[in-house]
Amino acid sequence: MLQRSGRSPAALLIAVLAVVLTACGAPGSGGQDSGGDSATAPFRVGLVHSTTGPLATYGKQYAAGFTAGLDYATGGTGQVNGRKVEVTEADDAGDPAKAVAAATDLIGQGYKVIAGSTASGVALQVAPLADENQVLFISGPAATDAVTGANEYTFRSGRQTYQDVLTAGTIVGDPAGRSVIVFAQDSAFGQANAQAVTAVLGAKGAQVTPVLVPAGATDLTPFARQAVDAAPDLLFVAWAGANATQMWQSLQQQGAFEASTVVTGLDIKATYPIFGPAADKIHFLSHFFPGATDNEAYKALEAGLAKQGQEVDLFTNDGFVAAQMVVHALQEGGDDPAVMAKSLEGWTFLGPKGESTIRSADHAVLQPMFTARLTPTADGGFAPQLVDTLPADAVAPPVVPAK
Incomplete structure (x- = not known):
């Protein structure tokens, strides 16, 4: 179940200070700030995308696809390496400033993985934030080519222009x-x-x-x-x-x-x-449409959406693939975003569209x-x-x- 994040201005200020303090520490020294044993603490993933605004429909499809993909990639357990994956949803309303504020808030809370970005303008602002704070960022439906090759921590789950x-x-x-x-x-x-x-x-x-x-x-x-x-x-x-x-x-x-x-x-x-x-x-x-393929991942997407009362549509694939990428990154990298990013480079997997590969050189998703x-x-x-x-x-x- 996706949780929603709504933070006050004061909380945002605290979050910004937290990010600054984190950046002053040794690279990789921060873990998932959960208040518990890092070996059993949940992995926390932030989805920053449009739940309101002109692209809200796209964002809804993306989030539904992510839920289906997480279920598929974790074998129905919602866990990676014995640790629960907790997903928090934050609305950017298609506004880059709101997206940066929301992502900054989540990073300040200790989140190591941010996904989403329905709009291209949003993705272009969140990508450098991910690089500055050394967190994994997986852009969603945003199609701008500039996301590809942006930095070592930035990836995408959909196609590009x-x-x-x-x-x-x-x-x-x-x-x-x-x-x-x-x-x-x-x-x-x-x-x-x-x-x-x-x-x-x-x-x-x-x-x-x-x-x-x-x-x-x-x-x-x-x-x-x-x-x-x-x-x-x-x-x-x-x-x-x-x-x-x-x-x-x-x-x-x-x-x-x-x-x-x-x-x-x-x-x-x-x-x-x-x-x-x-x-x-x-x-x-x-890029994708109902009935475009009929492979195992597509069938899992269709079934996972049906559980939510949703149907396959254009951007459900992007959410599903994002979840596959998140799970793979967590499996291989644990709490270390640098290792997560390296694990995604060159990775070939079966998504709803068919076999896809994340190109090592620039993180383009080579896909049908x-x-x-x-x-x-x-x-x-x-x-x-x-x-x-x-x-x-x-x-x-x-x-x-x-x-």
Whole structure:
């Protein structure tokens, strides 16, 4: 059962002082501050992610997947090496400042493992905090490429933007000489997509132009019109958040699906109906979706979610894999984050998506990716259908040079 953390300003001040004092001690000298024998004291893990805010739905899926993954990875015991794993959930509301405050609080209490980060902007602020305090940080759904190779203590449990773009590239064929519009929010996530498309497709001869929409924009029509008027060969849409329905409606109203080949990432199940009649005109790259695989880990994820009254969705995989990583790190490293981190480097495991490997050089997660279509169902909705499974090496991002 996930616990929630709510700390007062005074407690946060105490936590900051505790972190400073901890940093002044010898590396690795601090253990799990549990007030008991370290050989039997619980392992405490903090999940700092969005339980409120624009990405709260993503955060809910992640947390449910983590619960299922923890049960699977510990064989139903909830224990590692005879010690209970206690999980505390803290809400960052998608705000980097709140995330840093929450992570600082947990670190001050002696937590050695922090997981989560639904939003890319959050992950980029928590990663250096983990490095400064020498705690293991496993980022979640945050897709920004900058998390990969951030530091020796930072990992990720999901895919990154570069893998999305490489997957999209398999849909459009040879991009040489083609014009590409990246339609995205002006956020860390959107900017990362624009940069990745430029790096991947631009390097292969495409002319890439971003159309970045301010995060607070309420009228999306002018931006949709701008994208359509450019008459691109490929319209690459990268969008996350509560106003996705409004965005797709704007593109539909401006005739985007008739004017260009539209490629986007397959979002959560709740978004499937928003495409309407245009659903079969869109090519979807996919990180994960219900029915994408049928391996042992996927079945465990499905069963574990059912116990919680939940279903498989886009980011349940990221939570499940995060729990697998946490359990492996604790098994090998105990209370020492440096050993935990080393144990994850080069580790190959079976996740719900299939066999994945954490690359030693920069902590990228080499994993399969998918392409899909949405097809109508008898009840008037839509369901994803697998088009192709791309092996991990076909969509591997370039190695980030050591810093």
